[in-house]
Amino acid sequence: MGVSGRADFCSQLVKYGMFISNLIIFIGGAIVFVIGLITIVDRNFLSELLGTNLFSGAVYVLVITSALVCLLAFFGCFGAVKEIKCMLLTYFILLFLIFVTMLIGGILGYVFREKVELTMKQEMYSSTNLYGVRRQITTAWDTTQTRLKCCGVETFRDWKGKLPLSCCQEIDRDGIQRKPCQDHPTLQNTYNNGCYEVGFQFIRDRANVIGASGIIVAILMIFGMVFSCMFFNMIE
Template sequence: MGVSGRGDCCSQFVKYGMFISNLIIFLGGAVVFVISLITLVDRNFLSELLGTNLFSGSVYALLITSAAVCLLAFFGCFGAVKEIKFMLLTYFILLFLIFVTMLIGGILGYVFREKVELTMKQEMYSSIKLYGTRRQVTTAWDITQTRLKCCGVESFRNWQGKLPFSCCQEIDRDGIQRKPCQDNPTLSNTYNNGCYEVGAAFIRDRANVIGASGIIVALLMIFGMVFSCIFFNMIE
């Protein structure tokens, strides 16, 4: 079994083209995997305040499919070297399925960010009442306010009782020393931005990056499918 006599030059071009396209697909899949992983870890402190798992679901979908893309890229290269039609056909089918999944995941990352922003505001107003009574909610608010340098949902006035220590402006970089703000909060000793505005921007920026990277890699996979089809037809 081998390449038919349609031209060694043409067959070598297609084979190298498949190698290069798979290398690019592998690198793209690796980039999406890293970005997805960082996004999941980085937004973990906001998980209790999002109020929905839609955004997380799209990121998980991209994480899994990007890992599968990296493995499939090796599979495609091996099929090209061995010139096995069955492997090339299997590669094309799997690549197409992952292409659809990754493209949908990338699009959902954009679509669901609006839903996330809406539910996040509602969840923040609901969870702020549970501060101090539920450990997970308390930790989420403290980490969010410290990390994003914000206070309350829209301002420190959302805290109708005593302000959390995490609302006070930091004096040192470690956040150990802060301005006294809990008993007499003002714009000069508390974080001025609300956590909804800052948190929504935080999610939106990451949704843009991961959505764009997923769509770009999905489009790059088209080249892998094209070369696999051409090479499949050239093998006797």
């Protein structure tokens, strides 16, 4: 194989490497997009009790950028197939900008874990006074206590005698029938876990997933940038 043949072989190798890396990036971006949407929908019932919008911001950043990543992956594949230098350069610049944004979103997801620990308990205690007064707070507490099977911030005694029905243990799976607990709450008829510990673990687990997903895709994007630079230099 001559010099020209080796150059063509290397060019094709880089070309297919770029195509495969973009395919992986597209899959990773799609996964982050789906996880982000699920997280946005799934955490709505806790949003009024968190005391910070940092998590929401991180998730929305990752959802938007992951959608852009999927589109850009198609753009990169097309540029590799057509071997257009201008398109490859544009692809690299856009990918780098999205890489930085995605990485920031992933890091914010991790930073949120520390922030929420400081604000969530205080916000929960203050919101118990607004139960039955503000509809959003009432709905948030009822949904949280029903879904996470918890009561109060740390114990049912946090409600100070005005125990919500959602604190009562369910008798059937549909949650239609509950044990009578509002007048005489005990450990046998109310949920025993406090909503702060259960809710914090619930949010932290999802912050870990969304943060790790964003960082992993950001790392995959590095390979896309490397292959695009190599292929750009090989095209005459």
